[in-house]
Amino acid sequence: RGGAPAGARLAPGAKRRVVVQLRAPSQPTASHAVSLLLLYRGAGGATREWRTRVECRVAALLAVTTRVLDPYHGLVALGLRNALTSADAALARLEVTRVRAAVGARHRGAALLAPEHGLAAVRAAGEETAGSRVRLESGQSQEVCVRIGAPDHADGGDGADWTLVEGEMPPDWPLPVPEEDPERIEWGRRRLVIGVAWRANIVGKDGMVHSLLGESFVPDPFVAAGLHVAGLKLGFSLATPGGVASPIPTGDDDNDATPPPVYVSVVPLSPIEHDFASRSLCEFPVTLVVRNECARARMAEVELRMKPKVREPAVPPHPPPRQQWWLARECVRVRVPPRDTVEIRLMVRVSQPSAYDLLGPQMACVVRMEGDEGYGGAESGKGRSLRVPPAMAVVYAAYGGEKD
Incomplete structure (x- = not known):
């Protein structure tokens, strides 16, 4: 996404350092290329452009795993681990700021999941957990228990997020699109995604200090285990962002080779x-x-x-188990x-x-x-x-x- 830095006028011979924040891919990779385009205008009004390509290595800062504890009540254990070690940085301190439950549907012709609000909520599993803070030093890990279910509108809000720390939050990133076989995509099927927002302070080996905001996503742990949370209504979304009805996927009711709904x-x-x-x-x-x-x-x-x-009946003297x-x-x-x-x-x-x-x-x-x-x-x-x-x-x- 483009942007213009405020007060970016440069006098002849002047220099200025501009910090560009990029959103990293969701998966770690040894080499990731980012293309940058810089547009500038001279005193005479002529516009010029400068293009460059930046190669970077993408490493995970926060590793998140899930473990289903109670599918009926929607209890899930989130395993959080600071993936940076002392060999990667002189100091890497990470703090979890928010946990949210997001629901989105993939419609035909769309590259991203269309988010839908008010369908799922995440809360702390107990009162002793609700006021706790999760801070992880290099290589440290911690397990947090959360409860996922339908929003409680009686609380005066949708209650979709569990906020651990007040302050600056990352933007609402687009939900990750799952890797699927194009021939078996269920268009319009709502998907539950758990997002763990964090902020990190990193001191590199070269002494550079970085302050980062990010969010790590994990797919629905209940669907992966063949389970379903009672009271959580996902199903299919019939309305696309453009207002056109999304077709009911064939196989939901008619194809005997697919599981029933x-x-x-x-x-x-x-x-x-x-x-x-x-x-x-x-x-x-x-x-x-x-x-x-x-x-x-x-x-x-x-x-x-x-x-x-x-x-078969038991036959003495050696009946089967x-x-x-x-x-x-x-x-x-x-x-x-x-x-x-x-x-x-x-x-x-x-x-x-x-x-x-x-x-x-x-x-x-x-x-x-x-x-x-x-x-x-x-x-x-x-x-x-x-x-x-x-x-x-x-x-x-x-x-x-x-x-x-």
Whole structure:
């Protein structure tokens, strides 16, 4: 982006130093070329131009990683690390100023994501974290827990950002465009991006002091793990910045080779304590959250069926390993309205204390959209398969209600 420095008049023989701030690429690279064009006008009004090309090495200052803690409540752990070491600079001090959740859609013919406001918000996970500051020296790292969800308009604002430090912020950078196969781009699909803004003071080996502002982006960690945040409505954007309706992508409802527009997440389980001496079977609930993001506003019928690990009966004297858990109901069917969420409560039964890997590949999930073959029928018909995320349950043994 061009700009004219204020008071840039030069008398004959005078010199002036102009500092140009550039936005670096989002990915580190050993060589990055930047073309600069300088326009100047002489005393007689004649305009001249001077072109140059600057080669630079792009290195990451702040490395950000994500780890999903609780998909139902939108809890994410952000791993922040100052990527500069003492070998790179004499001093590199970095401070995180803001964390934001941005939502954008990529429309046909557009090179950038079109941002949409008021769809997602990021907050500190706890009160003790809300007032903390994140400062990292060279090579230091820290983990911060944040919660991502729908904005709380009752607070008097959209609350989309978590501001750690008041002061100068970087501009609203264009959201990074994900690398995709051109033949498989879902035009109009909203995408969640987490942006971590920072400011850095760097003293180079040559004694030069640099003050930098920047923002590091990370893609949606929930989509990467096949999960969905309850209450976060993304789906498809139907309006482009020019006001023209973006076409509904083919394959959202009609192509059997693509996943259905339905998302399933599992509410994490707390440790369970049961007295197996008084009751041989321990029964506890597991809650699944199912959301229908059908862009054509069609009802979704979701069928969950347990697939036993062992189908043949035990044959003495050496029976094969038996499955350790089962459901009270082998098959469950629910209907989910468009743009709505339904919770499914499955009752799990176990016969001994242990750590159980529930659901996952042992659950067959079939989705039939309204109008598909088999929709609303008593028998299982044609449908599209959906992966159910696994859940971990830890069951302890209690004796007579007394704890050690």
